[in-house]
Amino acid sequence: MEFTYEDLTADEYHHRVAVYQPLTAALRELLDAVIRTEVDDATVHSATETISEVTAALRAQQIPGAYGVRHTAEGRGMAWGNAVIGLRNAIAPPLTVVRGSVTDPVVAHADVELGAAYEGPPGHVHGGVVSLLFDQVLGEAASMTGLPSYTGTLTIRYLRPTPLGPLRIEAFTPERDGRKTLARAAMLVDGAVTAEAEGLFISPRGMTPLHPFAGESR
Amino acid sequence: MEFTYEDLTADEYHHRVAVYQPLTAALRELLDAVIRTEVDDATVHSATETISEVTAALRAQQIPGAYGVRHTAEGRGMAWGNAVIGLRNAIAPPLTVVRGSVTDPVVAHADVELGAAYEGPPGHVHGGVVSLLFDQVLGEAASMTGLPSYTGTLTIRYLRPTPLGPLRIEAFTPERDGRKTLARAAMLVDGAVTAEAEGLFISPRGMTPLHPFAGESR
Numbered sequence: 431m432e433f434t435y436e437d438l439t440a441d442e443y444h445h446r447v448a449v450y451q452p453l454t455a456a457l458r459e460l461l462d463a464v465i466r467t468e469v470d471d472a473t474v475h476s477a478t479e480t481i482s483e484v485t486a487a488l489r490a491q492q493i494p495g496a497y498g499v500r501h502t503a504e505g506r507g508m509a510w511g512n513a514v515i516g517l518r519n520a521i522a523p524p525l526t527v528v529r530g531s532v533t534d535p536v537v538a539h540a541d542v543e544l545g546a547a548y549e550g551p552p553g554h555v556h557g558g559v560v561s562l563l564f565d566q567v568l569g570e571a572a573s574m575t576g577l578p579s580y581t582g583t584l585t586i587r588y589l590r591p592t593p594l595g596p597l598r599i600e601a602f603t604p605e606r607d608g609r610k611t612l613a614r615a616a617m618l619v620d621g622a623v624t625a626e627a628e629g630l631f632i633s634p635r636g637m638t639p640l641h642p643f644a645g646e647s648r
Numbered sequence: 649m650e651f652t653y654e655d656l657t658a659d660e661y662h663h664r665v666a667v668y669q670p671l672t673a674a675l676r677e678l679l680d681a682v683i684r685t686e687v688d689d690a691t692v693h694s695a696t697e698t699i700s701e702v703t704a705a706l707r708a709q710q711i712p713g714a715y716g717v718r719h720t721a722e723g724r725g726m727a728w729g730n731a732v733i734g735l736r737n738a739i740a741p742p743l744t745v746v747r748g749s750v751t752d753p754v755v756a757h758a759d760v761e762l763g764a765a766y767e768g769p770p771g772h773v774h775g776g777v778v779s780l781l782f783d784q785v786l787g788e789a790a791s792m793t794g795l796p797s798y799t800g801t802l803t804i805r806y807l808r809p810t811p812l813g814p815l816r817i818e819a820f821t822p823e824r825d826g827r828k829t830l831a832r833a834a835m836l837v838d839g840a841v842t843a844e845a846e847g848l849f850i851s852p853r854g855m856t857p858l859h860p861f862a863g864e865s866r
């Protein structure tokens with residue numbers, strides 16, 4: 431599993447953010463529109479054709495595989511293909527995980543609003559999406575020491591259905607023991623807990639903290 | 649939580665599949681291209697504009713909220729907005745869960761190929777995506793009696809990183825007790841298990857089986 435270093439200046443980094451963030455944001459809107467549209471068949475066919483033309487234009491030059499996880503020389507994490515936080519991945523809501531200090535009661539939290547694309551039961555968040563978001567936030571909480579860490583086990587307890595709309599995830603790390611970190615989190619809607627999670631995260635043997643942003647690389 | 653009935657004939661149902669499946673398939677390609685493209689800024693800007701135009705065309709007429717879970721009068725499940733199996737949801741790989749009989753050793757399985765959009769660690773499936781897929785397959789295995797069922801608890805054990813590419817999920821239901829069903833599953837790559845899952849699924853009180861396809865409605 432290889433991390434990639436890109437020798438980007440801060441200016442180049444911000445330039446790329448400015449180019450790709452609007453593209454992904456536009457694509458997220460299209461994703462939502464494709465689920466909810468009720469236009470006539472001709473408009474759907476025309477949309478299908480145009481989408482394929484845009485894809486062909488973008489594929490004229492592309493990397494051979496997945497985006498990977500990159501870091502700039504100055505230590506910025508660029509997990510831009512990541513399924514939960516990726517700046518270039520329209521599947522990602524995206525989640526922005528805000529980290530406090532390892533000594534804070536809540537070491538990491540995220541506020542996010544989930545729309546039609548995250549549905550499972552009617553009007554509610556898919557149970558698997560709940561676990562998807564928990565895994566990311568727990569993992570980022572666990573890797574706050576700067577060591578990348580991977581999920582060993584993950585347990586979710588669903589207390590009640592989580593409605594689509596705004597929600598908050600708060601994570602804690604009650605125990606750290608060498609390469610192992612136990613992390614817990616709660617999902618809240620209007621201050622009430624809808625689901626709880628616990629994960630055991632493990633840092634690979636022999637790794638040293640890369641830089642302060644290493645945790646963004648999950 | 650309300651399920652919607654749509655009075656569609658079989659012909660109308662198949663017509664809608666024929667209209668929307670290519671649209672969603674084209675959008676999945678675009679999602680992948682947006683992550684992997686290396687074209688110049690002008691092409692990215694132009695793509696962004698075109699995508700917004702297509703969105704506007706599709707939004708000219710749309711349902712007010714999420715797609716919901718619909719059934720035709722003859723009992724076909726249409727969970728077309730579903731984040732894992734939805735025919736109109738480009739976030740969904742999509743997963744097609746194949747069901748056997750409740751007496752088979754493997755009661756449900758799914759084969760799927762995951763690309764760049766499902767990445768977590770470099771070149772590998774996001775741990776949260778692993779849990780997302782498990783939740784769906786376990787839930788469908790649990791609801792094979794025709795009763796919709798919801799996830800109570802879900803535990804994933806990650807044995808090794810799952811590489812992007814083709815994978816298989818196999819599910820079992822070792823215990824059924826009234827409204828509760830225990831389901832277990834394994835994720836396999838080239839025949840080797842990369843992760844295991846166990847879930848407890850609960851059917852709402854007082855529900856009766858809707859029809860043979862009810863399980864597709866999760």
